[in-house]
Amino acid sequence: MTVDAVRDDDDLSAQQARLRADAEALAGAERRLLAQAAALEGRPGVPDWCVPTLRRQAECCRAAADDMAAAAAGLGRLAARATTRRAAPRTAARSDAL
Amino acid sequence: MASHHHAGAAHPAEPGAAETARMLREAALEVSRCALEVRGAAARAGAVLGSPLFARSSLRHPRAGMAAQWSLVRALTSAAGLGFALGGGDGVLKRIGQAGEVCGRESLANRIAVTSLRMRAAAVLAEHPELGRDPGMRRLMDAVTGDRDVEALRALRALLKDKGAERAMSTVAPLFAELSAIRALLDENPLNDEVGWQIATGEALHADPWFGIAARHLAAFDAGEGAAVAVPLDEEERRALGTEGSLMDFLGNIDLLRTDGRILIQDVRGPDGVVRHVLQAPGMAPGKPRNDSPQDFVGAWSNLFDPESPYTRGILLAIDEYGLPAGAEIALVGHSEGGIALMNLAQNNAFCRRFRVTHMVAVGSPIDNKKPADPRTWVASVTNQHDLVPTLDGRGAGSGSVFTPHPDWYEVDYIDSSHEFPLCHTLGKYMGNLEAELAGARRDIDEALTPYRGPVLRSQVYQLKDRANPPQGYPLMAVPVSPVATSAGPVETPVRYYDSTAAVAIFAVDPERVAGLLSDASWMSPSRIGRRVLVALSAYEHRCVSLGPYNELSLAVLVNDLWRPRAHDVVRELLRRADTRRTGRQVTALAVTTPEAAAAGRELWGQPAATALVDVRLAGNRLNATLSGPGGTDAPPLLGLTGDLGPYVPAPHVDSVLYGRTADATLRSMVHCAGRQRFHAAPRLRLRCAPGPAAEEEPLVRQARALGLDGARPLCVFSAPEYQARRGAGAPLPR
Numbered sequence: 001m002t003v004d005a006v007r008d009d010d011d012l013s014a015q016q017a018r019l020r021a022d023a024e025a026l027a028g029a030e031r032r033l034l035a036q037a038a039a040l041e042g043r044p045g046v047p048d049w050c051v052p053t054l055r056r057q058a059e060c061c062r063a064a065a066d067d068m069a070a071a072a073a074g075l076g077r078l079a080a081r082a083t084t085r086r087a088a089p090r091t092a093a094r095s096d097a098l
Numbered sequence: 099m100a101s102h103h104h105a106g107a108a109h110p111a112e113p114g115a116a117e118t119a120r121m122l123r124e125a126a127l128e129v130s131r132c133a134l135e136v137r138g139a140a141a142r143a144g145a146v147l148g149s150p151l152f153a154r155s156s157l158r159h160p161r162a163g164m165a166a167q168w169s170l171v172r173a174l175t176s177a178a179g180l181g182f183a184l185g186g187g188d189g190v191l192k193r194i195g196q197a198g199e200v201c202g203r204e205s206l207a208n209r210i211a212v213t214s215l216r217m218r219a220a221a222v223l224a225e226h227p228e229l230g231r232d233p234g235m236r237r238l239m240d241a242v243t244g245d246r247d248v249e250a251l252r253a254l255r256a257l258l259k260d261k262g263a264e265r266a267m268s269t270v271a272p273l274f275a276e277l278s279a280i281r282a283l284l285d286e287n288p289l290n291d292e293v294g295w296q297i298a299t300g301e302a303l304h305a306d307p308w309f310g311i312a313a314r315h316l317a318a319f320d321a322g323e324g325a326a327v328a329v330p331l332d333e334e335e336r337r338a339l340g341t342e343g344s345l346m347d348f349l350g351n352i353d354l355l356r357t358d359g360r361i362l363i364q365d366v367r368g369p370d371g372v373v374r375h376v377l378q379a380p381g382m383a384p385g386k387p388r389n390d391s392p393q394d395f396v397g398a399w400s401n402l403f404d405p406e407s408p409y410t411r412g413i414l415l416a417i418d419e420y421g422l423p424a425g426a427e428i429a430l431v432g433h434s435e436g437g438i439a440l441m442n443l444a445q446n447n448a449f450c451r452r453f454r455v456t457h458m459v460a461v462g463s464p465i466d467n468k469k470p471a472d473p474r475t476w477v478a479s480v481t482n483q484h485d486l487v488p489t490l491d492g493r494g495a496g497s498g499s500v501f502t503p504h505p506d507w508y509e510v511d512y513i514d515s516s517h518e519f520p521l522c523h524t525l526g527k528y529m530g531n532l533e534a535e536l537a538g539a540r541r542d543i544d545e546a547l548t549p550y551r552g553p554v555l556r557s558q559v560y561q562l563k564d565r566a567n568p569p570q571g572y573p574l575m576a577v578p579v580s581p582v583a584t585s586a587g588p589v590e591t592p593v594r595y596y597d598s599t600a601a602v603a604i605f606a607v608d609p610e611r612v613a614g615l616l617s618d619a620s621w622m623s624p625s626r627i628g629r630r631v632l633v634a635l636s637a638y639e640h641r642c643v644s645l646g647p648y649n650e651l652s653l654a655v656l657v658n659d660l661w662r663p664r665a666h667d668v669v670r671e672l673l674r675r676a677d678t679r680r681t682g683r684q685v686t687a688l689a690v691t692t693p694e695a696a697a698a699g700r701e702l703w704g705q706p707a708a709t710a711l712v713d714v715r716l717a718g719n720r721l722n723a724t725l726s727g728p729g730g731t732d733a734p735p736l737l738g739l740t741g742d743l744g745p746y747v748p749a750p751h752v753d754s755v756l757y758g759r760t761a762d763a764t765l766r767s768m769v770h771c772a773g774r775q776r777f778h779a780a781p782r783l784r785l786r787c788a789p790g791p792a793a794e795e796e797p798l799v800r801q802a803r804a805l806g807l808d809g810a811r812p813l814c815v816f817s818a819p820e821y822q823a824r825r826g827a828g829a830p831l832p833r
């Protein structure tokens with residue numbers, strides 16, 4: 001599998017945005033898995049393991065979405081710190097010039 | 099053009115089972131899409147974690163950076179979340195992920211993909227409850243889905259033991275693709291994961307699902323540029339060939355051709371009077387791969403993954419040779435590997451620009467991952483769910499119509515009462531099913547093939563090969579030839595010996611005895627080794643010669659340079675090429691079995707040739723060379739060189755120079771040879787000459803006796819069971 005969504009020239013904010021989008025995608029996967037579980041529940045002939053497994057995996061998707069959102073937030077803080085650090089010397093230089 | 103799926107009625111499922119199976123497959127498709135999304139998200143998160151920018155920023159701001167990195171690592175390794183999902187990234191993280199997989203850690207994406215595959219398997223079990231009732235099959239399913247490799251192996255072994263290989267294979271066949279993919283995703287081998295994903299998501303396979311060996315590596319074994327030679331059918335086959343265009347006739351023709359590398363092209367006049375063409379291609383031959391035919395196991399693998407193969411190239415050459423006009427309408431009908439090869443042609447843009455491929459009918463072929471280049475091509479695929487071969491493309495019964503990428507094909511995926519593989523893969527079995535249980539499908543396909551229903555106007559069979567063979571005897575015999583008149587008719591020179599057996603026995607004799615044989619040419623001196631002179635008795639069985647087959651026994655004395663004789667020339671000269679060599683063998687007596695050979699011996703090479711009964715046999719390590727008298731082979735031979743040749747070492751073939759005499763010149767001829775030669779340093783054979791007047795009348799026997807060879811053992815023997823040579827006409831020397 002190739003990863004084409006993360007480029008070398010992406011800055012931290014772009015990476016944070018992608019992580020957030022992926023967190024939403026994982027939440028979407030959770031909803032779709034739950035929908036499939038609901039559709040199959042109670043159907044004759046559907047194996048017993050099927051619905052619980054789908055639900056369990058949907059829970060994992062939910063947890064993964066939360067983890068990913070937390071990681072995106074962490075990345076956001078790092079991005080903010082980096083931006084502040086870059087901006088600080090410039091501000092100082094401008095005040096010296098004045 | 100609708101897609102049709104026929105499920106057999108051998109094991110009727112419960113009412114509503116078909117609806118449950120459809121729902122399970124649709125849910126499996128949706129779940130596999132979720133799995134792909136989870137996989138993509140994990141891969142992107144892994145890429146962020148491994149990005150140099152992130153690492154640099156973390157070093158500059160360790161507090162915030164470490165916290166961000168930790169939350170990403172937690173997201174990618176949490177058992178309650180994405181599982182161990184580092185393998186989706188690149189570089190070092192990917193290696194760590196693969197190492198985790200080797201240690202048995204799984205990602206959430208893989209687990210969801212496995213759930214999708216298990217749902218597909220459940221759909222098959224819903225339609226065919228007999229598979230689920232089979233305890234061996236159930237044990238195998240449990241072991242594979244539970245990632246217990248040893249247990250899975252035991253379950254498969256138990257299946258093989260209980261049912262025998264044939265029934266076990268056909269039992270597994272309907273779930274083969276799913277089981278392979280589940281195993282690929284769950285096992286500790288990270289190399290085959292991609293194939294597991296390809297099967298789970300219905301993509302074309304690019305590697306084998308068991309070891310993850312890339313398709314291009316597998317296809318590399320099927321080498322060759324392809325070749326096609328028009329061949330006739332034998333009388334019985336010609337009578338059995340279909341004379342009317344119809345599905346069963348075409349399949350019957352393919353069955354008739356068997357799997358020996360032949361294909362058939364026919365011209366059929368359709369009901370509208372237009373002449374169309376039908377290409378019919380059989381499948382692979384069972385057994386070991388063969389180098390002479392593309393219809394073998396490696397050929398089938400190659401065709402499965404690679405759109406170009408010796409089979410397709412051979413078919414194109416056959417079409418060229420047949421003279422199919424550009425723009426002609428053509429139907430392709432194939433079984434097994436033949437179906438894959440023809441589908442490869444149908445998906446070739448250049449082929450479809452050249453011809454109008456109207457129909458493609460594949461029986462028992464894994465062609466689901468292929469697609470015709472011309473969207474107008476009508477495609478029919480007939481597969482038995484217990485046949486393992488059509489599942490090799492990763493789409494088995496579990497895929498159903500939900501994962502099928504071509505809803506406009508006419509597909510017949512059925513199950514019959516016989517559960518024996520490979521029997522259910524044979525074309526005869528498929529034809530039987532089409533005649534009986536699948537009569538409706540047969541009628542549908544026949545109706546689609548209506549333009550090809552009519553009298554067959556022309557049939558031509560081609561023998562396909564992996565590569566074209568060089569001409570016989572290449573390169574030794576690739577020389578210009580010219581006819582030379584002899585008393586027995588014209589003879590082409592050089593004389594070419596395509597397939598012979600040779601044995602040359604070297605004897606050491608007293609020089610005084612040899613002097614008598616060479617007395618008419620005082621300047622010809624025998625070569626000496628010490629105080630002895632070397633004499634060669636040569637025995638040949640020439641099975642395929644430009645002169646016609648014959649046998650030969652000859653006696654020759656090794657002689658020095660005719661002008662500047664030096665001691666021990668013979669040893670030094672052996673290192674020289676024949677055309678620059680001055681020593682040689684003076685043939686003093688020659689017995690051959692045909693008048694043509696005798697005439698050539700006398701008139702081309704100046705040798706004292708006579709016809710006689712000569713028998714030469716080299717079987718294993720035993721030589722039996724005899725010269726018989728007028729009494730024939732029933733009487734004791736006049737001369738015999740028989741016995742065990744003893745141990746040998748391989749030796750290079752040395753071209754030889756032979757001398758003969760005419761009334762006023764010496765004829766020098768060269769023998770260029772190829773093949774493997776053996777050197778026997780301690781032969782245990784013996785030369786024997788029969789007593790009596792008949793033997794005395796035979797020059798070869800007389801000379802052998804005069805040389806004291808009766809009862810002698812040779813010093814050494816050179817033998818060559820398979821020997822090729824060419825011998826030019828003798829060049830006259832002024833001596």
